[in-house]
Amino acid sequence: MEKPTLPKGTRDFGPAVMAKRQFIFDTIRKVFQTYGFMPLETPSMENLSTLTGKYGEEGDQLLFKILNSGDFLKDVPKDKLTSTNAKQLSFQICEKGLRYDLTVPFARYVVMNRHEIAFPFKRYQIQPVWRGDRPAKARYREFYQCDADVVGTDSLICEAEIILMIKDVFQRLAITDYTIKINHRGVLAGLAELIEAQGKETSLFVAIDKLDKIGEEGVRKELVEKGFSNSSLDKLFAILNVKRSNASQSALLTTKFESSDAGKKGLMDLKEVFILLESYGSDDTNVEFDVALARGLSYYTGCIFEVKINNVSIGSVSGGGRYDNLTQAFGDKEKLSGVGFSFGVDRIFDAMEELNLFPKNAQVSSKILICHFDDESFRYGLGILNQLRGAGIACEIYPDHTKLKKQLDYANKKMVPFTLVLGSDEVKSGQLTFKDMNKGEQEKLTIDQIIEKLN
Amino acid sequence: MEKPTLPKGTRDFGPAVMAKRQFIFDTIRKVFQTYGFMPLETPSMENLSTLTGKYGEEGDQLLFKILNSGDFLKDVPKDKLTSTNAKQLSFQICEKGLRYDLTVPFARYVVMNRHEIAFPFKRYQIQPVWRGDRPAKARYREFYQCDADVVGTDSLICEAEIILMIKDVFQRLAITDYTIKINHRGVLAGLAELIEAQGKETSLFVAIDKLDKIGEEGVRKELVEKGFSNSSLDKLFAILNVKRSNASQSALLTTKFESSDAGKKGLMDLKEVFILLESYGSDDTNVEFDVALARGLSYYTGCIFEVKINNVSIGSVSGGGRYDNLTQAFGDKEKLSGVGFSFGVDRIFDAMEELNLFPKNAQVSSKILICHFDDESFRYGLGILNQLRGAGIACEIYPDHTKLKKQLDYANKKMVPFTLVLGSDEVKSGQLTFKDMNKGEQEKLTIDQIIEKLN
Missing domain, CATH: 3.40.50.800 (Anticodon-binding domain)
Incomplete structure (x- = not known):
């Protein structure tokens, strides 16, 4: 008999690793609870009708589908079996799939329990998700997400508290060198107006989001290919290139966005978030207003976040943002706005190992x-x-x-x-x-x- | 768009229920750790080659299989598609399945990590498992198991500590009216010898295991149909029917098992477990030596346990036993004996709700x-x-x-x-x-x- 193996992209967590992981989970859970978030768990399996169409075509392809129990061929005509392709057939022999993220199940839960929930609803959820990605360094087919969302309020204290929670978690984990990048969908819209890129927003945002990785030259090259003029790109980089304090970045843009309602709204929101931080007795240490931060755009409508642990190989460990309609994908007519973020425990784990930050007594x-x-x-x-x-x-x-x-x-x-x-x-x-x-x-x-x- | 639903047999756990479940999980985890057990987590998915053939034919049918990613039909010839039945085809289009219990993944982990593990290895594991059972009251398709096993020692203190852990967990949960039934595979073998049922052990044990449910009359009827004589059944019920203290049950059987080596070994082990309990400063309160307890027989070789919370609708909440070869199913030649047990959290939850035992502040x-x-x-x-x-x-x-x-x-x-x-x-x-x-x-x-x- 052959020695047993693990499926590709999955891992066992033995006692030593488990102790460290539990230390991270317990820390995050403790902070979520201290901020008034309540736990939710949803099933690992969802109906495919719940999952498909929510993650784009690429995401749909990465869903793990579960073969129907019993005689799954019972209702598939023999000629169909040979005439359809694998994708079509998969929906005839599979009704269920594994959870791909925690947001869609959360939205599904809210739709199904709308009348019992006390809004604003603050929920956290710490569970594994599964994606059929090609396994690679720091990319697994089963990994945990730790999400916290508030839905049912537009209050910007939710944004401020996300920043506070990230700071609190990192302080407890002894992570000191990190950056919480913040931007706003309105600021991005203002930027597009400023350089007259209306209609080409997606190309613009996709390109500038890569500024960290491919540098100014790379972004310029990509945008010129998309038809942007050099003069508009000069305007763009006049803003993106100069590192300023959050306050002076905000001041500069205020003068530039005079004619952009979206831009003004974005700046106002961000300013209020910074003011609220001070009301809490905190400040913008470790927080950077980054005009180039774009993240996935289809979904977010207000503030967006990304957290990077500095000086480690894979530093991006958390992200999130405000959306104005959580349950839209389920055809819900009543809009439900909210804001949420997610910690990636596997990456925090790797970063802490790299920085040698685990307490010695973490061994259970x-x-x-x-x-x-x-x-x-x-x-x-x-x-x-x-x-x-x-x-x-x-x-x-x-x-x-x-x-x-x-x-x-x-x-x-x-x-x-x-x-x-x-x-x-x-x-x-x-x-x-x-x-x-x-x-x-x-x-x-x-x-x-x-x-x-x-x- | 239709309102979304949950897959059959699965559940959401909202904040109020989660708080109560976390109270149970935290209690069990705390007790496991206090007794020196270390955490292990294994992937939700295992290769089907790891899972199949371990749970009997019925178990194999209840495994949830995961459709291979991408073009899963690529390597299936068109004629095979129509000529094979669903079961055969399922193994051609699925390589992986969802975890069915925590024991097989544990055994697989031990085989793969044998040389790094310090034996005796005390591991606990708290994770969901999946079974394609027909959903019913208190039977779900996704549910948690909480297992603790010690492998690499024959010491009977492991059995004694299982009893102590169950008592400790129940004390912390304020469950007072419960019975820990204990028996021994050797005692069952002795019983079979006593009534000359050699060769018909399985029929005998399957029948007496149902004594609680179908009563003496039912068991007699079943065994008569299997060819047992009335005189041998009289001998059997002379032992099963009279409720005695553990000590006098043991004394009675000692006289009966004079010629049965297996029976004598079983009684000696059980006596030693009771003596050990006293060395710990505990005793046999809530523990009942139940000669009719049989459980699944293929696997266990020594003491067996079952725990029942009394006066609730579904009381059986825990079980386990000693096995002499954990890794046998993976063709391992070096025998690895051990003993383990499992708490069923869903049933403990239901029982505690029924008995109104949750502390009021369990609401997170x-x-x-x-x-x-x-x-x-x-x-x-x-x-x-x-x-x-x-x-x-x-x-x-x-x-x-x-x-x-x-x-x-x-x-x-x-x-x-x-x-x-x-x-x-x-x-x-x-x-x-x-x-x-x-x-x-x-x-x-x-x-x-x-x-x-x-x-």
Whole structure:
């Protein structure tokens, strides 16, 4: 029999990695809850009718489809079987697919539960999603998203709180060198008006979004090919190229956007977000008003965000923005505006590994291993174990009677930080040999002293 | 456009239900960790070659298969398409399936990582599994399992600790009326020898396992049809029918099993488990040596467990047992024995709802909602919000300017227990109106007093 393997693009998470991942998840969950977001979980499977048509043609192709149970060919005529192509056939033999993101299931949930929900509705959702992408570095076929959205209000405190939550999460994770880029759909529209690119907005935004990667030369080349004049591009780069403070960027654009309603609205919103940050007692440290930030455009209508951890190989770890109609795709007539963002845990994990930021005690294992010389001390150890656990201390006893060396090797391999070594002396006196496995030091302590020391 | 729906047998978990589920998950995870178990997560998808043949023919039919990405018909000859049946075709167009339980992925993980693992390996795993069962009450197509297994040791403290963990979890969940049934494969073998049912063990065990449901008469009828004599059934029920204490059940069987090696081994193991419980400072309260407990037999080789919450509609919430070769199904030659058990969270949830056991504060929402009369108090409130969050208190501000009544209605609907009502008086004096929404009482407090009160 061949050795088993994992499906391409998927991973096991063993104990050491799980401990670090749980540290990130717990941090994000804690911050979401502190900001008043409530948990939601949706099924891994959705009807294909819920999923298709929501992610563009490329996204539809990346959906994992689930074969109907039982005789899935029952209702497919034999001639259809050979005359249709794979794509057409797939919809006849599959009704369900795996969740591709958390936004569409959230929208589906809101549509189905509209009358029970108290709006504004603040929900967070931490679940895996699946995409049939070609696996590559930092691109997996199963990965977690951590989303928080507020729907049912236009208030810009939601935008301000997204910034605060990102800052809070990063502070707790000890990530210090990062940039929260913010822009506004209205500012982009103003920019397009300014350089007279109406009707060619998409080409413009797609190009400038790549400024970081391909530089001014690359963007100019792409836009010239799309028919932009050099003079309009000079105007564009006069704005994009100069790094200014958020306030002076805003001041500059205010003079330029005098005749653009969309541009003025965008600037006003952004200014208000910065003012609100100050009302919270925070400021725009780590926040950069980036006129070139565009993100996916079909969906967002107000502020947009992207978060980059600096000086790591894959730094883009979070993004989001405001939309004015969450449930539109389900034909809902009542508009429901909102704003949300998403943390990519896998990328935060990779960045933290690269920066060596995980706390040493993130390893989830027993704090104490009880070792023993004979059956008497073994049985005595069980009572000790029970007392330690009663005090909330994770611990275990080496389950078999074996040499002390083997027991201590096990503690080292599992990175258990302390051991208790029990023999007939300890059983008699209650003075237990307590060993710090990292320092190599040991001392005699009573069980009460040990509990006090570890708590 | 039609209103979206959920796939059959799947569920959304909204905030109120999520809070309760998280309470159960957190409790189980905490207990697993306290007993030295380490977390593992495996992918939702496994290769079908990993999954098939592990769950019997019926299980294979319940596997959800995932359609291969892209042109899944590419390598299927046209004539094959029409000449093969659905089952055969499914393996040509699907390579992957969804996880059906947590044991097979665990075994697959152990086989793939054998040389890095420190044995005895204590792992826990809390993840959903998928089964294409016909949906029914308390039977879902996606549900969570919470498994803990120790592999690489024959020590009976593992069995004792399973009992201790179940007791610990139930104590934390305030479940008091429950029974942990325990039996041993050896005892069942001894029973079969005693009534001379060798060669008909499976029929015997399948029948007596149903004693709870169909009663003595039903079991007798089934076994008579399978060719058992009335005299052997009298012998059987002389043991099954009389409820005895664990100790006297054990004493009785010791006299009966004099000539059965398997039976004697089973009794010895069980006695040792009860002795170990006492060494831990525990006892056999809530534990019942049930000779009729059989469970799935192909897999287990030692002690077997089943846990029933009494006086609820679906009480069986946990089960497990010892096996002597976890990785056998993957053709592994080195035997790896272990023991494990699994909590069914959905059933524990239903039982706790039925018994009204969830703590009232299980609702995850903000502890405080800040309400405001005007823009000045709104902005003042943002600073208050920041101080509360800094103290770890989950809170939010009503994001829009609207009537106080609407703000308070929102707090009530979300079950937020406290509100702060801010107006110009509060902004001037710093004496904030703090309202207990359950009691309807309010008082004037400073922000420091409020933080002290809530922490």
